[in-house]
Amino acid sequence: MSLTPSSLTFxxxxxxxxxxxxxxxxxxxxxxxxxxxxxxxxxEIARVIAHGNGKKPKPGEDPGDLExxxxxxxxxxxxxxxxxxxxxxxxxxxxxxxxxxxxxDRWTRKEAGE
Ligand SMILES: [Mg+2]
Numbered sequence: 535m536s537l538t539p540s541s542l543t544f545x546x547x548x549x550x551x552x553x554x555x556x557x558x559x560x561x562x563x564x565x566x567x568x569x570x571x572x573x574x575x576x577x578e579i580a581r582v583i584a585h586g587n588g589k590k591p592k593p594g595e596d597p598g599d600l601e602x603x604x605x606x607x608x609x610x611x612x613x614x615x616x617x618x619x620x621x622x623x624x625x626x627x628x629x630x631x632x633x634x635x636x637x638x639d640r641w642t643r644k645e646a647g648e
Contacts, residue, residue: 547622551616552616565618579603582603
């Protein structure tokens with residue numbers, strides 16, 4: 535699978551999910567149902583990783599697609615964020631600022647040229 539450069543932004547993803555969900559009368563699931571979906575997708579990620587690390591799939595079971603499962607989780611995260619009126623982009627920036635400052639000296643830095 536080739537990875538083509540994309541200019542997709544958090545805002546693009548947020549709007550695309552909102553446009554998709556807004557087509558339907560049901561709209562976004564209530565927060566607790568979205569939490570259940572988030573947990574379900576997290577379990578599916580765990581299943582794919584287990585299959586890649588020694589757990590044999592059950593007969594007839596697909597070994598799974600980690601990229602797709604991560605994207606499923608991202609979709610649910612975008613739904614939850616949209617429903618709550620939050621911004622994953624702002625959250626991401628806040629989170630990165632936290633790790634880049636708080637954890638700046640936490641890990642062993644690579645030598646230059648490594
Ligand atoms: Mg899934």
